[in-house]
Amino acid sequence: MHILFLTDNFPPEGNAPATRTYEHAIRWVNAGHKVTVITCAPNFPEGKIFEGFKNSWYQTHNLDGINVVRVKTYITANEGFVKRILDYMSFMVTGFFSGLFQKKPDVIVATSPQFFCACAGWALSAVRRKPFVFELRDIWPASITAVGAMKESFAIRMLEKIELFLYRRADSIVSVTHAFKNELIERGVDGEKIDVVLNGVDLSKYEPQDKDxxxxxxxxxxxxxxxxxxxxxxxxxxxxxxxxxxxxxxxxxxxxxxxxxxxxxxxxxxxxxxxxxxxxxxxxxxxxxxxxxxxxxxxxxxxxxxxxxxxxxxxxxxxxxxxxxxxxxxxxxxxxxxxxxxxxxxxxxxxxxxxxxxxxxxxxxxxxxxxxxxxxxxxxxxxxxxxxxxxxxxxxxxxxxxxxxx
Missing domain, CATH: 3.40.50.2000 (Glycogen Phosphorylase B;)
Structure with missing residues (x-):
């Protein structure tokens, strides 16, 4: 099986989305699957490109058997609503186009916390006629208003409409919590297509040890x-x-x-x-x-x-x-x-x-x-x-x- 995975974050970034995707992907590779990850130049959370990387239109490298495709995006620090939206939307566009050139995927997966990445995943699945999996890591845009980054507005309501559209169009939704699944069901999403896969720990790396x-x-x-x-x-x-x-x-x-x-x-x-x-x-x-x-x-x-x-x-x-x-x-x-x-x-x-x-x-x-x-x-x-x-x-x-x- 060829798994095509779209994510804004990937190692050497070390946040939760990057870690989850990488630790799952290396296990899929070890199980005999082909995995292609489309992402951007590592820059989270300061909005500064990590040493040794460039914000290029298209570059590829192999990471522990994972085929990593990095595309050009508008890069900004993880702060400021408008700049972050531009960042997310730029990856949606370049991620989508790079996905068109990946050979014979069997399933297309896109992960939140924000869903412009998922928009690219859905569009790719529609064009390439492959199943689309929405990995739901956060209820977005609700989390924007929860932290006070933006008040309820017309823009938020439009984002919520896009959010529901993506939930309904996904062939499968993988939620990281049972609570997210329950909330989606309450909002009218078919519970039969929602599975829960919690976050976890790589026990080969994280084990009891003395203080360094x-x-x-x-x-x-x-x-x-x-x-x-x-x-x-x-x-x-x-x-x-x-x-x-x-x-x-x-x-x-x-x-x-x-x-x-x-x-x-x-x-x-x-x-x-x-x-x-x-x-x-x-x-x-x-x-x-x-x-x-x-x-x-x-x-x-x-x-x-x-x-x-x-x-x-x-x-x-x-x-x-x-x-x-x-x-x-x-x-x-x-x-x-x-x-x-x-x-x-x-x-x-x-x-x-x-x-x-x-x-x-x-x-x-x-x-x-x-x-x-x-x-x-x-x-x-x-x-x-x-x-x-x-x-x-x-x-x-x-x-x-x-x-x-x-």
Missing amino acids: TELAKQYGLEGKFVAGYIGTHGMAHGLEHIVSVAERLQDNDDIRIIFAGGGAARQKVVDLVEQKGLKNVVLIDRQPKEMMPRLWSLCDVSLVPLINSDLFRTVIPSKIFECMGMGIPTIMSVPEGEATEIICKTNSGIVVESENVDQIAASIEKLSTDNVLFQELQKSSVKAGPLYSRDLMAEDMSAIFERIRT
Whole structure:
């Protein structure tokens, strides 16, 4: 089977969409399938092209058996609604045209979070008369209004019409959460064509390990209890509240808070830490994906926040699965929903109220002193990891492709 996959993000970018696509694709290749990924020059989240790449009209290379096609797009940082739309639309156009030249695909897959990529996938499937799979990673454009990036308007209503059109035209929808599937069914989409394939963890890379002594020494974390936020610094994460947590804990010299990554809200975090003069915060710039296990090893607990919006009841932050693989307990401060259910069901962390600085700070202090509870959550995290193995998820998804191509 030849799987043609369109995605804005792909390694060496290290965000969740890039990681999911890559980790699935290498498993499909290993299973004997041909995989072609159409993407753009890596630039997320700063909007700067990674070293060694060019924003060219058409270039190809092989990555671990995956045929990667990179096309030219309008590149901008992950901030500002109009510029981001231009970025997305440019990939829709160039991704579509490059897809016309790929030989004999059996199935065409396009992934969100935004759906202009899915527009290209649908158009390609219509022209080439191949099944179209919409991988649904986010309910967009609802997430735009949820974070306050744009108010309800005529433009938003038009985007919602396009959104529903794509759902209805897709031969199959692969949702990353059960909540997304339920919402689509409530909006009139045929539930029979919606499958759920959760995010997961590559257990060959993410496994329990001792703290990286070199990095711990470099960042002054030796002998400290470390609570870390690692990943994209986005508007949806409300990281100003985590800065307030650090401020609340600044007199406890046994605890450190780290922020590692980049994104639209990164500078806001840096400015707040500087303004408050916080000495218990360590700021680490975005690192290559291969550095992630080493970075995670620094953390005793992982901080997983989202702002208090009903939309985020349906979101499952993918980093919780990597933390399970490494045996790192999660302190989750998101609206009650599917993600909090997973943490509670697996006993892999502590759930507190979204944006509740007092509860987050208290949980960090609790785990830093209660070794019995900490070890219990560690063991439960390790036990939960295999339930969300990327091997299982990739196999489930390829089975969906086989089903719809027949």
